[in-house]
Amino acid sequence: MWKKILSIIFLFYLFALLQSSFFSHFDLFGAVPNLVFILFFIVVFFEEKTNNYFIIVSAIMAGIFLDISSYTIIGPSIILLTVIGLLLKKFQLLLKNTGDSHPFVYFLPLFAVSFLIYNFSKELYLYFVDSSRIAVHFGFPEIFLLIYNALVASILFFVYRKFINYTSNGKDL
Amino acid sequence: MTGLKNFYINKKHKGWLKLLIGTIIFIIVVFILGLLTTSIKNYFYAFSAPIQKTFWFAGGSSSKFLGSFFRVGSIVNENENLQRQNQDLLSQVAFLQSIEEANRAQSDVSTSCQNSEFNLMMAGVIGLDEGDILSINKGSTDGIAEGMPVVNQQNILFGKVLKVYKNFSKIMLISSKDSVINIKVQQQVPADNTDSVPEIDGVVKGGGGLSAYLDLIPVSDNINSQDVLITSAIEKSFPKDLLVGKITKIDKDDQKPFQQAQIDLFFNVKTTDNLFVITNYKQAN
Numbered sequence: 001m002w003k004k005i006l007s008i009i010f011l012f013y014l015f016a017l018l019q020s021s022f023f024s025h026f027d028l029f030g031a032v033p034n035l036v037f038i039l040f041f042i043v044v045f046f047e048e049k050t051n052n053y054f055i056i057v058s059a060i061m062a063g064i065f066l067d068i069s070s071y072t073i074i075g076p077s078i079i080l081l082t083v084i085g086l087l088l089k090k091f092q093l094l095l096k097n098t099g100d101s102h103p104f105v106y107f108l109p110l111f112a113v114s115f116l117i118y119n120f121s122k123e124l125y126l127y128f129v130d131s132s133r134i135a136v137h138f139g140f141p142e143i144f145l146l147i148y149n150a151l152v153a154s155i156l157f158f159v160y161r162k163f164i165n166y167t168s169n170g171k172d173l
Numbered sequence: 174m175t176g177l178k179n180f181y182i183n184k185k186h187k188g189w190l191k192l193l194i195g196t197i198i199f200i201i202v203v204f205i206l207g208l209l210t211t212s213i214k215n216y217f218y219a220f221s222a223p224i225q226k227t228f229w230f231a232g233g234s235s236s237k238f239l240g241s242f243f244r245v246g247s248i249v250n251e252n253e254n255l256q257r258q259n260q261d262l263l264s265q266v267a268f269l270q271s272i273e274e275a276n277r278a279q280s281d282v283s284t285s286c287q288n289s290e291f292n293l294m295m296a297g298v299i300g301l302d303e304g305d306i307l308s309i310n311k312g313s314t315d316g317i318a319e320g321m322p323v324v325n326q327q328n329i330l331f332g333k334v335l336k337v338y339k340n341f342s343k344i345m346l347i348s349s350k351d352s353v354i355n356i357k358v359q360q361q362v363p364a365d366n367t368d369s370v371p372e373i374d375g376v377v378k379g380g381g382g383l384s385a386y387l388d389l390i391p392v393s394d395n396i397n398s399q400d401v402l403i404t405s406a407i408e409k410s411f412p413k414d415l416l417v418g419k420i421t422k423i424d425k426d427d428q429k430p431f432q433q434a435q436i437d438l439f440f441n442v443k444t445t446d447n448l449f450v451i452t453n454y455k456q457a458n
Contacts, residue, residue, distance in 0.1 A: 017221055020300035020308065021228035025236035025443050030382010032303065056199065064206065068217050069302045071336045071343045075207040082199070141381050 005054070008043060009061050015039050016065035031145040033152040036065050037081075037118060041111055041153065042160045044085045046102055050093070055085040076125050077118075084114045104157060111153050115146055211338055215312070218299070218341040222310050225299045233443055258399075291412070293324075293449040299341070301442055305349040305383060307332070309448060312340045322411045322451045329439040330354075330404060330415040331448055344448075347417065348438060352379035355408040356417055358390070359401040374405055377417055383442060387420060387434040392427060396420060402436060412454055 015035035023032055040062035044055055063078030070077075088110060095106055120138060127136045206213070218225075241248075296311035311317050323331040323344050332352065335345040347354055358373040375390040390396055402417040418438040425432040 017225050017228055020302050021225045022232035022235075024229075024301035025232035027382065030305075030384060032301075034303070060202065060206075064213070067210075068214050069300075070304070071302075071306055073207045073210040074213060075203045075210075078203050078206070 001054075005057055008039075008058060011039060012036055012061050012065050016069060020069050028148050029144060030141065031148040033149050034066075034115075035152070036062050036069075037115065038111075038149060038153045038156055040081055040085070041088070041114060042156055044088055045092070045107060045110070045157075046160060046164055047089070050089050052086065052089075055089060056082055059085045070122075072126065072130065076122060080118050080121050084118060088114060102161065104154075107157055108150060108154065112146060112150055115149055119145070215339045215341070218308070218310075218338070222299050222341070225308075226297065226310075229299060230446075236443065290453075291451045292453040294452050296342070296448050296450055298442070298445055298448060302343075305332075305346040305352075305379065305381060306335065307344040307346055307442060307448075309342050309344060309450075310340070311450065312342050313337045314339055316452050317342050317450055318452075320410065322415070322454055323448050324415060324451065325440065325445060325448055327439075328415055330411060330417055331440050331442075331445075333410055334450065342450075346383070346440070346442070347377065347379060348381065348383045348385045349379040350381045352385075353377070354411060354417070355405040356387070356402045357405040357413075358387075358394075358396050358420075359403055360395075361397060361399055361401075374407070375402075377402060377436065383438070385418065385436055385438055387436050388431065390432045390434070392425065392430060392432050394432075396423060396432070396434060398423065412451065 019032065019035045023035065026032070040058055043058055047054060059081035060078050063076075063081045064074055066077040066081075067074040091110065092106070119142060123136050123138055294311060294315060294317065296309035296315075296317075298307060299310050300308040302308065309323075317334055317337050319334050319337055321334045323333060325331065330347060332344045332346040332349070334342050336343040345352060354377050356375055356377050358375060360373070371394075373390060373394045373396060376388050377385050378388050379385050387396075387402065398420050400420045402419065404411045404413050404415040404417060406413040416439050418436040420434045421437050422435040423432060424434060
């Protein structure tokens, strides 16, 4: 368990660095993938049981790295990710079981909704708290951002699933 | 039976108690992290700046390499446009050479005044975050303060300092959706036109995604594609005459009181490694 948590923390750190430096050069019409959010969502999505402690620890770590990258205080992303993570797990329990325990048809809509909730809530928070914010920005660029992030998330979904299958065949992380 | 019921209620209460304690611990953790924001961010960037800088350079090189494959067509068009612009400029140069002699002395004086007026602090770019926020490796210990203008060596305006930490700062680029600056349109005057050109004022609003647009130009004013935009004297946050961008496409509707235009900002964050913070510009407000 500790090994898993430490690996996830290292990945969050690496993805936070890549997101704000390397991938800034690969924007599509100004949209850059939010790798930390994508990784958090995938980790929670593939978490087998309703392991709330693991979800909260992941949300705290991912939230810290997301808030370090932004110019706000550390906290809003932690709360948002915790709520999104716990709701996601509860929602997954309600969904009809298929042959595949983590189907892609569930992943993509859930990711889209969660991403929109996260971005919109953060916009609202910044609008009410930060004096430099002059308006709530939510329009076509944000939709494009969602499409770009969903694309990257889809790729990482299959990579992570392969990795999960590989580790479950061998030893658990 | 009663004992069993009590046991059930106790167990239920225990669950609620665990949830309550868990929530309180969570709130305390978030609150403490919030209080330690400045220190955490500063340690993070102090520790990660060298790695981040390496990733920044690697990303720039990779993007240039890959971009060259995808942008062959646009490079050809760009080259043709540049050749055309070069010819136009050559004809203007010939005309301006005579005027230049007379203005040289005065312009030299004003340039030296401008240079001596501003203290510039060089800072390295270490990252670009969402919302068009740039990170630089200089902070309050280097004399950086919030609101200071940020330019490059060609006097191209990038933005202003939004947040300052001990060893690094966050810059809000002029392309940020929260950025609005007063500008002046420098019209392209034909070489044979000796009439004085009226000054046109407007604002450049950030569009997000490293883009911006021109707004609040009265519909009666005549602006053209390729006109250059510079900061206006009425701008409070920035010194005047800093380069902002050029007009690419005009959106004029006679039914509206103002016209808008798409613009190309002069700055290129992806190819920029160092910037200059003007540390002694006195803001009017």
